[in-house]
Amino acid sequence: MPASSEFQGGGLLNISMKYRKIRGCEDILPPDVEAWQELETKAVEVLTQFGYCQIRTPILEPLELFQRSIGESTDIVEKEIFSFKDKKGRNICLRPEATASIARAYVENNLYQLPGIKKFYYFGPMFRAERPQKGRKRQFHQIGVEAIGSYSPVIDAEIIYLCQRLIQILGISKFRLEINSLGCAKDKKRISNYIRTKIKNNLNKFCPQCQRRFSRNVLRILDCKNLQCITAIRDLKIDIGSQICQDCHQHYLEVKGYLKALGVNFIENNYLVRGLDYYTRTVFEIVSDKLGAQNAIGAGGRYDDLIQEIGGPPQGAVGFALGMERILILRNKLSQIKYQPTVFVAVQDNTLLKAAVVEVMNLRENGISAEMDYQQRSLKSQMRLANEKGVKYVLILGTEEIQKGQYSLKQMDTGIQRRIKREDLIKVLKEEE
Incomplete structure (x- = not known):
């Protein structure tokens, strides 16, 4: 219903509105909200079957948490984060994603002292100061999982399998799974130097944004959606897999082996890097051509160094997040569910x-x-x-x-x-x- 109208006596009455919702944020009204509840209910059934427990973390977090975990030179921290100073002068932000928040909760509450892998799922709103478009809002919602406490490739395969299975159960049938490995932290430094060496004499072939990324966050050049950058990368025959150490290469081989054993179809995308600095080793995306430029339904990967970076002990970890708005777009189920009293x-x-x-x-x-x-x-x-x-x-x-x-x-x-x-x-x- 438009913000400038209201229902009165069964008819539509035009009124002058003083206040409207912020651009990029949406009111979720009946009956649409029931489609959201259906997603959440189905997701909980699946996630609990896989042994995941719900966790709820604050929407407000210290800005430094994301500067450190996501990376100060990432697009999210540089341009997209909603941040402000509170009354005591502390830098606060609206969370742009949930992984860092859950990692912070894991460390702060000493959950690493409990035995076994900790497996969490979450629902909730995230916030990014992006230009609103199809499938991309300033307030958006995610379903996600995190598994903390293991370096095993088995848990990588479980997470990827679960992500794909959940998307299928939520009613999406046409998609493709793309995977890659970024290697360990040392490998990522080696990969960054390798990319700079390959690109430096051809930098003029890349878009202005990628030219800025060259010195600040060179990995993100591989993820650019600009056609001239995609062409330049392909022409340079950049192969980041050649820079990965033997241990990480073996880990990736085992992940692929488990996925094949589970009957999971995947495509290896050697240019898949993800936009957050904390990712190591396995990364993946599930994409749909029906979503346009913002084509990822869900994505995730390993972040084996994050727990230690924010003050905890070394802990392997892996997770994913699904965009709820994008799933609903693909299902085309909004406004089709109606509450009907008996x-x-x-x-x-x-x-x-x-x-x-x-x-x-x-x-x-x-x-x-x-x-x-x-x-x-x-x-x-x-x-x-x-x-x-x-x-x-x-x-x-x-x-x-x-x-x-x-x-x-x-x-x-x-x-x-x-x-x-x-x-x-x-x-x-x-x-x-």
Whole structure:
């Protein structure tokens, strides 16, 4: 519904709005919100089957957490983060992603002292000061998982399998999985030097943004979506796999072996680097050509150094995040789910409103969704409202019906109306559900 309108008496009334939502942020209204709830419910079923437990972290975090974890020279920290100083002069921000927040919670709460791998899932809003477009908002929502406490390639394969499986269960069938390895921290430095050596004499072939990235964050050049940069990279035959150490190469081989054993189809993309500095070794994206330039449905990878970098012990870790808005775009399910109460309680006379309230609450207490009219309209108007709501039954209360303890129950699709004893009402409705 437009911000400049409101519903009044069943009609649309134009009013002058003083305040509007911030560009890039959306109101999620009924019935659309039910599509979101459906996603979350299905996701929880899958994630708990895989042994993940929900974690909730604050939306507000110290700015330094993301400067250190994501990287000060990344696009997110340089241009996209919402940050401000609080009353005590501390640098605060709205979280742009959840992995660093969960890593901070893991260390701060000494979860590394507990035995075994810690497996978390989360839902929630993230915030980035981006130019709004299809599939990209300033406030957006993610479903994600993090598995902390293992360097094993088995957990990489589980995470990738889970990401793909979750997308399928959420109703997306056409996508492709792309994977790569960035190697360890030493490998990443070697890769960066290798890319600079390959590019330095051809820098004029790259876009202005990539020319700036050359000295600050050269890996991101491989991820540029500009056609001239893509062509230049291909022409230079850059092969970052040649710079990865034997241990990381073996880890990647084992990840691919487990994925093949699980029947997971994947494409190796030697230019896949991801935009966050904390990634090491395995990285992956699941993409759809139906989303345009912002084509990633979900993505993730390893971040084996992050826990130690923010003050914890060395801990292997891997995770992913899915964009909920992008999933809903692909499912095309918004506005297709509608809340439909089972019973509408109507009254012949407004003096019977108290009896109607009692019956509505009684139905709800017994697990039957029920509604009524709150504006004291005529019975004819109440029946019209019940029809608009798509209810299955209308329970009609009149003075005589209440005195006799026998109500009129009308089945809306057939028009059949019958008498039901009050004490039998719940039983009859539940039997016919």
